Amino acid sequence: MTDSNALxxxxxxxxxxxxxxxxxxxVPEGAAVRDETGRTYVAGTVELxxxxxxxxxTAVAMAVASGAESLExxxxxxxxxxxxxxxxxxxxxxxxxxxxxxxxxxDGTVRSTVSAG
Numbered sequence: 001m002t003d004s005n006a007l008x009x010x011x012x013x014x015x016x017x018x019x020x021x022x023x024x025x026x027v028p029e030g031a032a033v034r035d036e037t038g039r040t041y042v043a044g045t046v047e048l049x050x051x052x053x054x055x056x057x058t059a060v061a062m063a064v065a066s067g068a069e070s071l072e073x074x075x076x077x078x079x080x081x082x083x084x085x086x087x088x089x090x091x092x093x094x095x096x097x098x099x100x101x102x103x104x105x106x107d108g109t110v111r112s113t114v115s116a117g
Contacts (some may be wrong), residue, residue, distance in 0.1 A: 007117065010034060012103060014075040017042045019108045021055065022077045029078045031055035034049070035068035056087040056101075060094055071095030074116070075102040083114060092116040 007015065014032040017040060022030025027044035030055070034040050043058035053061070056076045063071065074091050078085060081105055091099050097117020104110045 007102075010038070011073060011075070011100075014040060014073060015077065015102055015104050015108055016113065018055070018075045018077040019104065019106070022106065027055065029055035029076055029080075030075045031058045031059040031074065033063050033068075033074040033095075034072045036070040037041060037064050037068075038072075039063075039066070039068070039070070041066065042097045054087050056083070060061045060090040064094060068094065071099050073100050073102065074103060076117060077106060079106060081111065088114070088116050094109060 004010045014034055017032040017094040021042045025044040029045045032040055032042045041059045041062040046053040046058050070092045071094050089103055095104050099116040101114050102110050103112045
């Protein structure tokens with residue numbers, strides 16, 4: 001586990017935003033991504049009868065819909081120990097294989113950082 005205080009301030013910010021989205025909406029996951037200009041996009045899990053999206057895929061979709069051309073980093077707050085391959089693929093599609101994805105526990109403690117690739 002990584003001390004969240006040791007993170008770069010911008011990375012700490014997206015973990016905090018992801019954690020807030022999860023708590024505020026009472027959803028299984030919260031996520032945030034930072035684009036190439038430093039803008040952030042925050043989302044929670046979407047679970048409708050006709051549409052199911054993870055928080056991370058939703059945040060990537062929001063970035064794309066807002067005109068982002070690339071990603072610098074992503075964060076997901078989840079009870080799971082890992083990130084689904086579909087989620088990593090979405091980050092990779094926009095940010096490239098080297099885009100870091102911070103995986104944090106519900107308390108905001110970063111468990112790991114994985115590459116989207």
